Amino acid sequence: xxxxxxxxxxxxxxxxxxxxxxxxxxxxxxxxxxxxxxxxxxxxxxxxxxxxxxxxxx
Numbered sequence: 014x015x016x017x018x019x020x021x022x023x024x025x026x027x028x029x030x031x032x033x034x035x036x037x038x039x040x041x042x043x044x045x046x047x048x049x050x051x052x053x054x055x056x057x058x059x060x061x062x063x064x065x066x067x068x069x070x071x
Contacts, residue, residue: 014046 025035
């Protein structure tokens with residue numbers, strides 16, 4: 014997500030977009046990045062938990 018934020022920030026700056034818009038776009042990307050990271054982390058933990066409980070039941 015950091016790469017995407019940096020790329021879009023650079024492109025917006027090159028095309029003369031106002032600083033307010035650049036800050037808003039970066040904030041939205043950051044917010045989505047945090048949500049995606051949380052979802053992926055929870056899925057990983059749930060997957061490991063299911064894997065462990067399946068192995069223990071055998």
